[in-house]
Amino acid sequence: MTRWHNVPVGWSHVALLFAAGVLGGLTGSIAGLASVATYPALLVVGLPPVTANVTNTVALVFNGIGSVWGSRPELAGQGAWLRRILPFAVLGGILGAVLLLSTPAEGFEKIVPLLLGFASLAILLPTRPARAARVASHRRHTTRLVLEGAAIFAICVYGGYFGAAAGVLLLALLLRAGGATLAHANAGKNVILGAANGVAAVIFAIVAPVQWPAAAVLGAGCLLGARLGPVVVRHAPARPLRLAIGVAGLALAVKLGADAYR
Incomplete structure (x- = not known):
C-alpha cells in the first residue's frame, strides 16, 4: 500500500480512479461532463478539495488528447476558425487557473447551475436548418x-x-451560434476545452499541489475513454444523443444548485 497526500491508497483505489477516468473520458469527449465522474473519485480516495481539483485538471489533459485524436475526421475544415478562436480559450484557461489559486469558490458555485440549466435547454431545443451562405461584411x-x-x-x-x-x-x-452538426460542434468543443484545460494544467503543475500518481492513473483512463467518445458521437443518432446530453446537463444543474444554495 502506498500513500497519496498522506492518505493510504490501495489497489482498489487505483482501480476506482482508472474506471472513473474511462467513464470521465467517454462522457467528457461526448458531452463535456468528465469532471462529474473524475473529481468525486479523487475525493473518495482521500484527496482534499483543492488538491483534487488541480489533480483532476492535470489528468484531464489526457481527456483532451484522446478527444482530439478521436475527432480528427470532424475537425477537417475547422482549422482556420479554431486558430482565430483558440487565443480566447487559452486566455480564459489561464485566468481560471489564477482565480482558482487566489479566490474562494462560492461565486462560481452559485451561478454555474443557472448557466448549466440554460445551456442544457439550448441543447434540447432544435436548431434551425443552416441557411444558404451569404456574403457578410467585414x-x-x-x-x-x-x-x-x-x-x-x-x-x-x-x-x-x-x-x-x-x-x-x-x-x-x-x-446555437454556428449551425454545426452535433459531431462537428463536439469536435470543436474538444479542441477548445483541451487548450483551456492544458494551459491551466501547466500552471497547476508548476505552483499547485498536484498529486502525480493519482493524475497518472486517472489520466490513463481518460485517454482510453476519450478516444472512444467521438466514435460514439459519429455513429449514434444525433437527436437521442442530444436529448441524453441535455437531460444529463439538467440533472447536474439541479444537483449543483441544491449543493450551492442549501
Whole structure:
C-alpha cells in the first residue's frame, strides 16, 4: 500500500480512479461532463478539495488528447476558425487557473447551475436548418468573432477554474451560434476545452499541489475513454444523443444548485 497526500491508497483505489477516468473520458469527449465522474473519485480516495481539483485538471489533459485524436475526421475544415478562436480559450484557461489559486469558490458555485440549466435547454431545443451562405461584411464578421470569442473566453475561465460541465456550456454555444452538426460542434468543443484545460494544467503543475500518481492513473483512463467518445458521437443518432446530453446537463444543474444554495 502506498500513500497519496498522506492518505493510504490501495489497489482498489487505483482501480476506482482508472474506471472513473474511462467513464470521465467517454462522457467528457461526448458531452463535456468528465469532471462529474473524475473529481468525486479523487475525493473518495482521500484527496482534499483543492488538491483534487488541480489533480483532476492535470489528468484531464489526457481527456483532451484522446478527444482530439478521436475527432480528427470532424475537425477537417475547422482549422482556420479554431486558430482565430483558440487565443480566447487559452486566455480564459489561464485566468481560471489564477482565480482558482487566489479566490474562494462560492461565486462560481452559485451561478454555474443557472448557466448549466440554460445551456442544457439550448441543447434540447432544435436548431434551425443552416441557411444558404451569404456574403457578410467585414464589420459583421469581426463583431461575430468578438462576441463568440468573449463567450468562449468566459466558458474557458470557468473551465480553468473548475470545469464541471463546461463542455455542455460550450457545446450549446457552438450548436446555437454556428449551425454545426452535433459531431462537428463536439469536435470543436474538444479542441477548445483541451487548450483551456492544458494551459491551466501547466500552471497547476508548476505552483499547485498536484498529486502525480493519482493524475497518472486517472489520466490513463481518460485517454482510453476519450478516444472512444467521438466514435460514439459519429455513429449514434444525433437527436437521442442530444436529448441524453441535455437531460444529463439538467440533472447536474439541479444537483449543483441544491449543493450551492442549501
